[in-house]
Amino acid sequence: MNPKEILFPNGHRAQLVAPPPGAKAADILKALGIEPPEALIIVLGSAAGLDADMEANDELRSRLVQLFSRGIACAAVEVGALILDGGTQSGVMALMGRGVADRGRQSILLGVAPAGKVTYPGGPAEEGSLEDGAPLDPNHSHFVLAEGDQWGDETYTLFELAAALGQGIPVVTVLVHGRTDSVAKKEMLCSVRQSWPVVVVQGSGPLADEIAAWWQKKQTETTPPFMPDPVMAEIVADGDIHLFPLECPVAGLKRGIIRQLGVDATLKMAWERFALHDDNAVRQRKSFERAQRWILFLGVTGTLLALAQTQLRMLGLPDSLGWLDQGLHYAIVAVPITTSALLAAVNCFKAGNKWVLLRGSAEAIKREVFRYRSRAGIYSYQQTTNTSRQVKLARKVKSINRQLMETEVNVAALRPYQGPIPPPMYGAAADDDGFSFLAPDRYIAIRISDQLNYYEKRTNQLEKKLKGCQWAVLVSGGVGTLLAAIGLELWIALTTALAAAFTTFLEYQQVENTLVKYNQAAAGLDNVQGWWMALSAEEQADQKNVDRLVEYTEKAIAGELIGWVQQMQDVLVALHAEQAGEEEETASVCEV
Numbered sequence: 001m002n003p004k005e006i007l008f009p010n011g012h013r014a015q016l017v018a019p020p021p022g023a024k025a026a027d028i029l030k031a032l033g034i035e036p037p038e039a040l041i042i043v044l045g046s047a048a049g050l051d052a053d054m055e056a057n058d059e060l061r062s063r064l065v066q067l068f069s070r071g072i073a074c075a076a077v078e079v080g081a082l083i084l085d086g087g088t089q090s091g092v093m094a095l096m097g098r099g100v101a102d103r104g105r106q107s108i109l110l111g112v113a114p115a116g117k118v119t120y121p122g123g124p125a126e127e128g129s130l131e132d133g134a135p136l137d138p139n140h141s142h143f144v145l146a147e148g149d150q151w152g153d154e155t156y157t158l159f160e161l162a163a164a165l166g167q168g169i170p171v172v173t174v175l176v177h178g179r180t181d182s183v184a185k186k187e188m189l190c191s192v193r194q195s196w197p198v199v200v201v202q203g204s205g206p207l208a209d210e211i212a213a214w215w216q217k218k219q220t221e222t223t224p225p226f227m228p229d230p231v232m233a234e235i236v237a238d239g240d241i242h243l244f245p246l247e248c249p250v251a252g253l254k255r256g257i258i259r260q261l262g263v264d265a266t267l268k269m270a271w272e273r274f275a276l277h278d279d280n281a282v283r284q285r286k287s288f289e290r291a292q293r294w295i296l297f298l299g300v301t302g303t304l305l306a307l308a309q310t311q312l313r314m315l316g317l318p319d320s321l322g323w324l325d326q327g328l329h330y331a332i333v334a335v336p337i338t339t340s341a342l343l344a345a346v347n348c349f350k351a352g353n354k355w356v357l358l359r360g361s362a363e364a365i366k367r368e369v370f371r372y373r374s375r376a377g378i379y380s381y382q383q384t385t386n387t388s389r390q391v392k393l394a395r396k397v398k399s400i401n402r403q404l405m406e407t408e409v410n411v412a413a414l415r416p417y418q419g420p421i422p423p424p425m426y427g428a429a430a431d432d433d434g435f436s437f438l439a440p441d442r443y444i445a446i447r448i449s450d451q452l453n454y455y456e457k458r459t460n461q462l463e464k465k466l467k468g469c470q471w472a473v474l475v476s477g478g479v480g481t482l483l484a485a486i487g488l489e490l491w492i493a494l495t496t497a498l499a500a501a502f503t504t505f506l507e508y509q510q511v512e513n514t515l516v517k518y519n520q521a522a523a524g525l526d527n528v529q530g531w532w533m534a535l536s537a538e539e540q541a542d543q544k545n546v547d548r549l550v551e552y553t554e555k556a557i558a559g560e561l562i563g564w565v566q567q568m569q570d571v572l573v574a575l576h577a578e579q580a581g582e583e584e585e586t587a588s589v590c591e592v
Helices: 025-032 048-056 058-079 091-102 155-165 183-193 206-220 230-238 250-260 265-315 319-349 351-374 389-405 427-431 440-485 489-509 511-534 543-591
Strands: 004-007 013-017 039-045 081-085 109-114 142-146 171-176 198-202 241-245
Touching: 013 025, 025 142, 025 155, 039 058, 039 091, 039 155, 039 183, 048 058, 048 091, 058 081, 058 091, 058 171, 058 250, 081 091, 081 155, 091 109, 109 155, 142 155, 155 183, 171 183, 171 206, 171 250, 183 198, 183 206, 183 230, 198 206, 198 250, 206 230, 206 241, 241 250, 265 319, 265 351, 265 389, 265 489, 351 389, 351 440, 351 543, 440 489, 440 511, 440 543, 511 543
Parallel strands: 013 142, 039 081, 039 171, 081 109, 109 142, 171 198, 198 241
Antiparallel strands: 004 013
């Protein structure tokens, strides 16, 4: 499969390959020397039909020329996208070629056409010699000629190439014009089935306007409208469609394309704020738990040293071991001093409180992100007539951040987050790009099923931790009884200290309460998922039920977190008071 170089009359050179039947898309791209791009833009629409409309309407021509140059081509340059279209010198393909040329040909423009319908310099057929044929556009950089002699024979190859190019990168489809009985309609369906977002330029032509009309009807009516055309019905029902009115400023299309390619500035800002709070919550948790482990360890160690000194004195130390008694004395004095310093640091820096507050804030932002991405509640199209979804999300994040800054977190230096956006997730969410639209089924997989898997894993871990600590408490009590039975009553204090340490560990870790909350939340999510699955297809298509699905889910998850936050705050208050009392008691014992 050797590429052929074409020299067009305008002096531009392009690479062309005519792959044999069954050739793999990866091999075709390799033959053309096309490296994986940063993003992919697929342009669909009419050829001759659009040319006729533009000849009859100068304003339409002017608007479309600007739309392709300052809109689509500019967006491609800004995000490093490859543009994929039909490749001929007619309709949207010619406009796309002109737009890329206007931008200095900074983007790869790959055209896919049926071999039996196109002509080009040095080709087997001369221009105008093919019935209903068309020349290749002289501003494209690469061409693939699919086997076939009918328009539409290239569709399979085009979307095979799109799938290969789109692996791991954002993809968006742009529909301009299009006839209702054209190949573009079939190609639109292919894009929808790939779950790629589609920008429809409303007012540009018959197919675009028909899709826009049905889509708007779907958004405004409670019951989804019946569409006799099965292809149109699937496009409107399953498509992630975004309308762009032709009369709007061209810069809006550029921003819309970039946003659909995953560069939603508002959503990215929300993820950045979540990552900042989440990362610092982890840091504060580690600091708090490290201090608590040292406090518990020193508490048990202080008891052990005091008992060891008492036991040695009871046994009567020879003068040669006086250094041991003296060393134990200094160690016993040092332990409460160190413990007091740690307790002072814990009370001063309040890492535990900051951890809880930052965790609550991060999860609140995350809930808004999932509402936004699923377009439910205040973020649905029915509720964004006056205020955009982006503005609503920005306001929510601002409110959450303001509330956080009214707590003791405002005296902490939040360490900047340096990782990827969105931050790495777990389970099903590991394959989620964090920006794309979440249809109900995808939302259930990413949010509900993933959260249920998390709860299942964590409840098993918590149960093991709970049983382990409970067994440790029971064993400590049993050993204390044994020591009393064999006349070593002095050492019962050590087993009591160990039992108290394990009990305190369970308290500040909130193992039992967290286990209960997780099980309750999991039951709630199971109920939500069961409710959704029991709905009919018509009921699942109702936006009100989509809103309920998202709201019930987020409330179930929020209920678990809010309960945990309140319990942790109560526990931290009690823990500080308890440890202050223990500090005074230890100091008095040491003085004796």
